[in-house]
Amino acid sequence: MIVVMKVGSPEAEITRLSKEFEEEGLSPEKIVGKHKVVIGLVGETASLDERQIQEFSPWIEKVLRVERPYKRASLEFRHGEPSEVWIDTPNGKVPFGQNHPVVIVAGPCSVENEEMIVETAKRVKAAGAQFLRGGAYKPRTSPYAFQGHGESALGLLAAAREASGLGIITEVMDTADVAKVGAVADVLQIGARNMHNFSLLKKVGAQDKPVLLKRGMSATIDEWLMAAEYILAAGNPNVILCERGIRTFERSYARNTLDLAVIPVLRELTHLPLMIDPSHGTGRSEYVPAMAKAAIAAGTDALMIEVHPNPAKALSDGPQSLTPDRFDRLVKEELSIIGKAVERWSEPAVALV
Amino acid sequence: MIVVMKVGSPEAEITRLSKEFEEEGLSPEKIVGKHKVVIGLVGETASLDERQIQEFSPWIEKVLRVERPYKRASLEFRHGEPSEVWIDTPNGKVPFGQNHPVVIVAGPCSVENEEMIVETAKRVKAAGAQFLRGGAYKPRTSPYAFQGHGESALGLLAAAREASGLGIITEVMDTADVAKVGAVADVLQIGARNMHNFSLLKKVGAQDKPVLLKRGMSATIDEWLMAAEYILAAGNPNVILCERGIRTFERSYARNTLDLAVIPVLRELTHLPLMIDPSHGTGRSEYVPAMAKAAIAAGTDALMIEVHPNPAKALSDGPQSLTPDRFDRLVKEELSIIGKAVERWSEPAVALV
């Protein structure tokens, strides 16, 4: 922590303040500048809140944090080594990480009925996906909109898993549902709207299924990593970060602004694997292919893409869903080219089936 | 709903589409403009999602919503009549609403110990507050920061309620805690980070304590009202909306941007009472007095202000807390003047004690 004193701070106040810091177990080191005095605080400052320090004296102008607020999520925690998250699926273990091929996750926004989810699973698998996404519990802005089929949809996801061999990624929205969802899902998803639901973060941190943590709509990168830290600190090391677009002043065309620069930024900060969701990230199926290609070129470890057998009749998020045909072409003819160019592509085993 | 067709849409497609809308039970009315055709959809469109309609044809350029997405929260729902939320406190019933004096809610960010919370309660009551705020469960960005004393803090709030006669407003963060918190609180607070926690909204909507709904950090006004609609639709009519600052590009001085224009905006849209929280809204105690005065001048129904007996030693949010002395002066010498000027001030009965 660096404590910047206001211009004209009395010497006595600086002395008093330094003593107070010492009583807190910190070693204050004073730098007398041309106009201002600055106090560096040496010691265990990670758990200190810079806003608290500020209150120690009205002569403090501001407090600057030097240490990062997260530990387990930091790249230093693994001495610069990226982590790998291996996930069990009926078709075998699938790794997410910088030294592995891009993993494709696809499926509808919500699970509507058995035929639809099983068919979609088979189609996205044939195209090259290794995981099926699909919501049983859906966060919807309107209480009058379809809220997901809930528990019964979990059964349909289990059926789709068995029929396709794909791993299942589905969202959990309530601490009360964690066990139930975890019984079916291979990966528990925390949605953007719940990234700051700390009760839920602690709960998924205390069970052993891997967690996909979506970035909150207006979460800074530090806040996102702190949300991951909640899960890691609770004992679950298997966290994948998923960028899904942030909220900005421009919402007329793309619904959100997909922040692809998080890829190089996070590579410097964290060891955790990254996923990009261009479907929510743009909100329009027309924009998905360009952004999916860009994400692979920028170095993502995984992609999440919405696919629906009949987007016009989807119960939720139709406009951002690709048809299975379009998805098939996208993966095989467009993404594969970029994936191979950056040497992050594996020929889908499905080609042999 | 207004469906705008792309330039050059084939006549046949417009005919096909109109038929499809009719099958959905809607009456399409076509307007042929100079360059574009527009289709007005007449009928029960409130539950339709404009994004879904968009998928009906690739020739649709955009879909514009004409009806508001919320019903019970709308001013029309009460035929233009503002609602009043009356809350029981040991000192009697207190009304929140446009035709009543400004209600003052004050207290520390979190409940730290009995002495501190009881003392603060007495001090803020003496200054003119009618409710005590104080967190038992605290949403904190860091898993390593103080998370609130939880259940034991609820007991301390009950003690402060008894000692002071103030009503209690405290946050609930987990569906599992709603009953527990409701047993003590007079008002359940949904924090900004949980405004989109729909499971929690449904749960507080299904019990009978009034709810204070804070605006999410990046929630639009429509989304905020839809969150209120979740609570109202679940059966609880007693909702107070609280603006606490939104996230913008400017975060160097004030932590958030306090959006006071919501006061005149919401007066046109909803019947629900409004509260302004200048403490979270700015994040710095120095900025609180000016913004509290502004809020009253703009017409707020209530204010929530953080007060801590010793901000430098607060376990959370010290920098935005006023001392009891400063708060006393603020209410009695600054807010009262503005409150009287706009005829929204009642001499606190406490002055007689």
Added chain:
Amino acid sequence: MIVVMKVGSPEAEITRLSKEFEEEGLSPEKIVGKHKVVIGLVGETASLDERQIQEFSPWIEKVLRVERPYKRASLEFRHGEPSEVWIDTPNGKVPFGQNHPVVIVAGPCSVENEEMIVETAKRVKAAGAQFLRGGAYKPRTSPYAFQGHGESALGLLAAAREASGLGIITEVMDTADVAKVGAVADVLQIGARNMHNFSLLKKVGAQDKPVLLKRGMSATIDEWLMAAEYILAAGNPNVILCERGIRTFERSYARNTLDLAVIPVLRELTHLPLMIDPSHGTGRSEYVPAMAKAAIAAGTDALMIEVHPNPAKALSDGPQSLTPDRFDRLVKEELSIIGKAVERWSEPAVALV
């Protein structure tokens, strides 16, 4: 400047870097923390760019600025004393500043014809305004929209000035027009879209009419003060800062988010007088009264309000304009009450006429 080194920075690099700083005339002071080394740079750092320092070594994690980047605009520059800007008008000198009554500026978005501008001038003066606003040159998003009558409108403003005795505030958009506009205006306005037009800032800084500097739509407070610094550094000490709403994610109701917290924030940073423009700040005449009252309660030195004799027929910005009748009522019956409550109101001399 505080230079934060990366974890594990080699001792030799820190030594090398310190030498390099010394060669630049700075005294580096090293603080060895638990995980990181931090170097404080003492000396003349105001003109240094923290981004430049960053490049001195790849081992630098970040550079934190301790000194403020502006000088003449800072409160310290006047030793904590607020400045006053006195402006000559036909009716006498009018002061803008913290120790003077709130100054009201009113008038149409653009000057349309002589009758309209003279009539508006008389009406707003009768209501209590001391300055007439009105655009001769209009920044319009569309090249096909009315761009202002330009030079001929300047003549009409001169006529309105003479007829009403009000001072004139009008916008200058082009370095080529500064002299022409300055020949008529009592205050030159730099619009939000030109806050970062540095050529224009230098030019208005080099002439002697006072300048009203509107905040850019996405300008931080530091950037805004730096824009003022351009004018001050070029020799013109008479700058008034005007907040007119910033751009955020919420644009459905109010067009911009009026950031009233700049009032207490700027009081700590600068000596310059402040104006609030609730008309552009909200974009809807219905929201103007509440925000004008709030601005006075929060401590603004001046208000700018759009008034048009017939908003429905205005050539620009009709929806945010009040009618003269509404404006008259607003000033006399609503603003005066708040203005008196905060002791910043002078009975308009016009009342005697």
Added chain:
Amino acid sequence: MIVVMKVGSPEAEITRLSKEFEEEGLSPEKIVGKHKVVIGLVGETASLDERQIQEFSPWIEKVLRVERPYKRASLEFRHGEPSEVWIDTPNGKVPFGQNHPVVIVAGPCSVENEEMIVETAKRVKAAGAQFLRGGAYKPRTSPYAFQGHGESALGLLAAAREASGLGIITEVMDTADVAKVGAVADVLQIGARNMHNFSLLKKVGAQDKPVLLKRGMSATIDEWLMAAEYILAAGNPNVILCERGIRTFERSYARNTLDLAVIPVLRELTHLPLMIDPSHGTGRSEYVPAMAKAAIAAGTDALMIEVHPNPAKALSDGPQSLTPDRFDRLVKEELSIIGKAVERWSEPAVALV
């Protein structure tokens, strides 16, 4: 235009309003919905301002624009055909457009001296660039920062042009400098801070050098296209749009948020060629390679990348500049792979030299 009437609007008012619209030469068509009446306005509405229409009656709830506000910039204006901008350089004509290879523009933020600019020109040309960027006039936040060498730097750019054969792209900031800059530059750049400097837009629209129009920091896509429309409407058809990052709440790591989704979005809206500037778009050289690759994968027509022979000693924007060596590797080993994968790469002729 679609005019949405408030619930309960009197029939008489709707009739009156319809007549008023007819008097303006528009054909109003009424749709009576379940709760609301909507009036479609048929006729020449492109030049109407929806905010003006709003003022026609207090019973109007909102006005929705159906027509796009720009014409010449629209894709329809060229019947869906992308435009090509061909630019003369000493090395021959270079096309910018969707059916041509990606064009690389590189060079320093500002022109510092002859040796530096000539050396940089040669190095970036050897790597594959076809244009040299470099500022003679620099928009700087601080009046005390280096403002560019101005006119003398133009001479140095001319020398670099001659020495390298590269085309020159440089910024013009003042209407007074357009002729001077145009005498040397092959492309005139309008910087982000001047995107809304309408005087300047008109001026560059009235001369015949091609214009590179950077997106304003908080400009919506519609505003950006309207700025282009200013140039097109003034008679200059050669406009290239350049995305350089927008301002959002996240500014701790990347300085701006590079909005790559503009690529697919603009392809649907406009025929104009697109450039991406990952250097300003992220503000950190470490993030540039990933975003440059992403931009090509997403379909950009051109890239602008900052290169400086010694970033630590750069007079401006060092931290976002690549060294010539890093740039050489980036283009030849990283961008070329993606460029070839998407079939938008031409082996630089320079390889033969």
